[in-house]
Amino acid sequence: MNGPDNSRRDFLAKSVYSAAVLAVSPLRYAFGINQETSSGNQVISGTTLSVNAPEKELAGVKITEGENKVTVEINGELFTEYCYKGEQRPYFYPLIGPTGVSITRNWPMKDGENEEHDHPHQRSLWYAHGSINGVDFWTEGARNGNTVHDKFLKIESGKDVGIIQSQNKLIAADGKVICTDTRTHKFYNLPDAKMVDFEITFHASEGQVVLGDTKEGSMALRLAPTMRLEGPVAQGHIINSEGIKDKSAWAKRASWVDYYGPLNGEIVGVAMFDNPQNPKHPTWWHVREYGLFAANPFGVSDFEGKPKGTGNITIPEGESLSFKYRIYIHKGDQEQGKVAERYREYADGK
Secondary structure, three states: OOOHHHHHHHHHHHHHHHHHHHHHOOOEEEEOOOOOOOOOOEEEOOEEEEOOOOHHHHOOEEEEEOOOEEEEEEOOEEEEEEEOOOOOOOEEEEEEOOOOOEOEOOOOOOOOOOOOOOOOOOOOEEEEEOOEOOEOOOOOOOOOOEEEEEEEEEEEOEOOEEEEEEEEEEEOOOOOEEEEEEEEEEEEEOOOOEEEEEEEEEEOEOEOEEEOOOOOEEEEEEEOHHHOOOOOOOOOEEEEOOOOEHHHHOOOEOOEEEEEEEEOOEEEEEEEEEOOOOOOOOOEEEEOOOOEEEEEOOOHHHHHOOOOOOOOEEEOOOOEEEEEEEEEEEEOOOOOOOHHHHHHHHHOOO
16 A cells, blocks of 8 residues: 555656656647557646647648659648649649648549549649740640749748749740749648749740730639539539629639639638739639639630730740739638638738
């Protein structure tokens, strides 16, 4: 039987052990029971002392360069991966929304339920254009152009924002370099939404560059089948900044477009913002009922029936031109996601 002295010794031993553990590292607390948990955490006097990584190590945006892709995690959870090696052009896949479900189509990266196998070049989230000096960088194939990763200029993690900045060469099928570009992607740590800023700067490094008049482009998403406007499981909707809805939003000019629908029973929306500083703002929208969602400032002949070439943008040799967009992924429809308010913040430089 334990006497008073034994009890005191046991108490002092536990107290010394507790103090020693607390002095070793800044461990996290959680109320628990007086035993070791299944995860290996030590429990002392009703308090669980986690031996896992401190919360501050998981908080924020962590960007990790791998062999073939760059992984973006937000608060310890996967958000997306930048896929660039062995691809005809770089893209982001998957794109995990605020409910923990990817908002984009899986195919052709992998098969997904109820997904149609059309337009294999429409890979999740990407930027490409269908006519750059007459070369098609939008669709895929042996006769089309390739956007080839050259190098990373910056890979940076942070508490509030992480950055991937890359340099690329746009190469025609015959091996000729048409131009180069610099792409800057910023990923934000938000409490109840996901947000990416995208900036592309075209450099006329090899001579004059003509960004041609075609609807095939440019800043683009291909959404999950339930978010589509039309299709076997489609329950989505489209609305733009001018209040134009669904199929009528195609080819219209607007500062933003929101495409929303159910994912695993919860309504999720994704808005794309056209920066007020962009050429030809507000842009035209190549947003389709089958889930293609693209901002395109070039395709005036297709969108408005004007003469071919009306929408061309020319960059003189040695000069550069930039385009900026924001992708805002939110819960609910455009009203619940406060899309108009978020756009005003973006337009104000926030």
